[in-house]
Amino acid sequence: MSSSDFIKRLQGLMPERIRFAEADELEPYSRDRTVKQNLSPAFVLFPETTEEVATIVRTAFEYRQPLTVSGGRTGYVGGAIAAPDEAIVSFERMNRLLSYDPYLPALHVQAGMTTRSVQQEAASRGHFFPVDFASASASHIGGNLATHAGGIRVLKYGTIRRYAIGLTAVDGRGEILRFPDLLKNNTGYDLKELLIGSEGTLALITEATLQLVPEPPATDLVLMAFHDFPSLLEALSILRPLDLHAFEIFDDACLRLICEHRDLPCPFAEIPAFTALVEYVPGTTDEVLMTVPAQDIRLASDEAQRRRFWIYREGISEALSLSGPVHKNDISVPIARAAEAVDALRQIQSDSLPGTLFIFGHLADGNLHINVVAPTDKDETAFRTQAADFDLRSYTFLSSVGGSISAEHGIGRLKKKYLSYSRSEREIELMRSIKMAFDPENILNRGRIF
Incomplete structure (x- = not known):
């Protein structure tokens, strides 16, 4: 049975939920935050209720029609990218x-x-x-x-x-x-x-x-400057027992980029090797802050300054996306080995992937975002080829220290060939068995994870 048979059946069941469009109208469905592919899905389905989703999937099961789910398309691993033979199920109208x-x-x-x-x-x-x-x-x-x-x-x-x-x-x-x-x-x-x-x-x-x-209690927000990563880890260890709400970190390359991209002043007298954005409930924390091995500490004095402090961290991904071809990695490591991981990944990048390295993330849960922006004179195809070697070396290291190739972005299409660096053969076998129990015809987001 073909996709055309599937479409005819759905047209009889729910004609108002199918959109046939020109390629430019369907272009948003060919990408997420990382991947753009040259494909034009023939149609997109727009259910508005759970029952309509069930109708779509039952029909797809009958006709063996693969489906790709589309949400906000903010992912970084190609999970929402449809193959040419897949129908897209968009949840845009299921927003109530x-x-x-x-x-x-x-x-x-x-x-x-x-x-x-x-x-x-x-x-x-x-x-x-x-x-x-x-x-x-x-x-x-x-x-x-x-x-x-x-x-x-x-x-x-x-x-x-x-x-x-x-x-x-x-x-x-x-x-x-x-x-x-x-x-x-x-x-x-x-x-x-x-x-x-x-x-x-x-x-x-x-x-x-x-x-x-x-609603959370009133919190204070500070930016802390550090000479090196071990000092950053020591600060986390000192502050961890307190009522922390956030401990976000970014390196000097990130701070330079965001200051340039958003026309922001550097919050310190000079750009430090690493910056931590720390949100906490004030009180005894104020005294403990004085024991942290930071070069400098800046407290947000009003709401406008709080917003600016958060922009230094939250604006990084957008700034990177506007800087040229960027290769993204979202990893986690045991916190005790985070300094070792930063040193190792910097060396791996230096040896295997030309470009500028950016390190930021959620240090308190061991989650680091490792991004490399291509040199301005670098051919993007060659850059992507070298990025594959960088990934292989990075994931080999992560496997050796008990880390994960994906902390929060998932596996999607882009990382599935590396799954074995974080999961054993038996674990993957069990995952496949679970997949078949839920989706025996393999029609839901096929080609993701494994």
Whole structure:
């Protein structure tokens, strides 16, 4: 059976949900934040309810039609990029708040709602949704769950998994799976937890009930300058026992770039080797700050300065994307070996991939973003070829120190050939078995993860 048979069947079932368009209208579906491919999907499907998603998947199961899920398209590993024979299921229209439970408290939302919208709905009710990152205005809750998103507040609040009380999803047969909004449900395997981080390969998450927390207390925000990475680690060790809300770091290359890109002044007398952005609840912390081995400490004195301090960190990815071809890596390492990892990765980059290295990330949970921007005179094809060698060497090192090739961005299409550097043969075998149980015809996001 062909895609045309699948389309004809869906046209009879839900004609208003199919868009046939010219290539330029479908161009956004050929890329995410990293990958652009020369393809023009024949059509995109725009369901508005869980039941419509189930209809699409049941029909796809019958016709063996592969499907690619499209959310906010803010990923970095090509997970939302469709192959030419795949139909795109876009969650753009599934963006509604379905209900509010004041007793948990929690919001029941459709998967296409943006992270920022969830934050705003929580705030309007006197609560707080703590999952946050630079792409919150564009990223979808469904994508956050499918990639097990972390972000800038993991240190204090944890990842999105902690807040997913209930889920609704559609498996590869088109069956609707409903996981109830229960804080306690000890009835066999917790299948809901399998879906979080599965990158849309097991089932399509269509709805989520998200736990809210009290609004955070007033916090102070400081920028700290450090001579070297070991001093940064010592500062984290000193501050860790306190009420920290964020401990974000970036190197000198990042600070130079963001100051130039956003026309910002350097916050220090001179650009340090590393900067930490630290958010904390004031009190005894103030005295402890004086024991940190920092060159300089700058406290945000008002809300405008707080916003500027956050721009130094959150504006890095955008600035990098405008700097030319960039090769991105999102890794995690045991924190005790983070300094060793930084030194090793710098040497690997120097030996294998010409360009400018940028290091930033969430040090308190061992998550580093390792980005390399190509030289201005470098052919992009040659740069991408050399980047593959850089990846191979980097992942070999990470495997040797118990690190991960993906901390929070997922595997997608781009990293699947390297999965064995973080997972054993037996683990991958078990993953494939789970995939077949949920999606026996391999129609959901095929070619991702493995």
